[in-house]
Amino acid sequence: METKKELSYFRLKLENYLSEHFPEMLSDKPFITARADEALTSYCDAVAQGFSHPEAETMASEVLYQGLHFSKYDTLVSVLENEFEKELPSPLPERLTPMLLK
Secondary structure, three states: OHHHHHHHHHHHHHHHHHHHHOHHHOOOHHHHHHHHHHHHHHHHHHHHOOOOHHHHHHHHHHHHOOOOOOOHHHHHHHHHHHHOOOOOOOOHHHHHHHHHHO
C-alpha cells in the first residue's frame, strides 16, 4: 500500500509540473506512468543504498524531470507577456499559447 502512495506522489508531482510548464504533455498517460515508475525505482534504490530520504528525493526528481527543463510553453508565454503586454493582458498569454503551439 505504501508503494502506491509513493507512486501517486511522483505521478502527482509530475502532473503538477507538466500542467505548469508542459500542458501539452498532460494527456500522455504512458509517459507519465513510466516516468513516475522510474522515479519511484530511483527513490527506493537510493534509500536501499543508504542515502537519506531528502537525497533520495533529489535523485528521484532528477529522473522525474529528465529532459523537461526547456519549455516551449514557458518561453512563448514569456515572449507574449514581454512583447505584447498592452495588447495581451494577463491571462491571455497563457490561454493563447496552447493554440500557438499546435
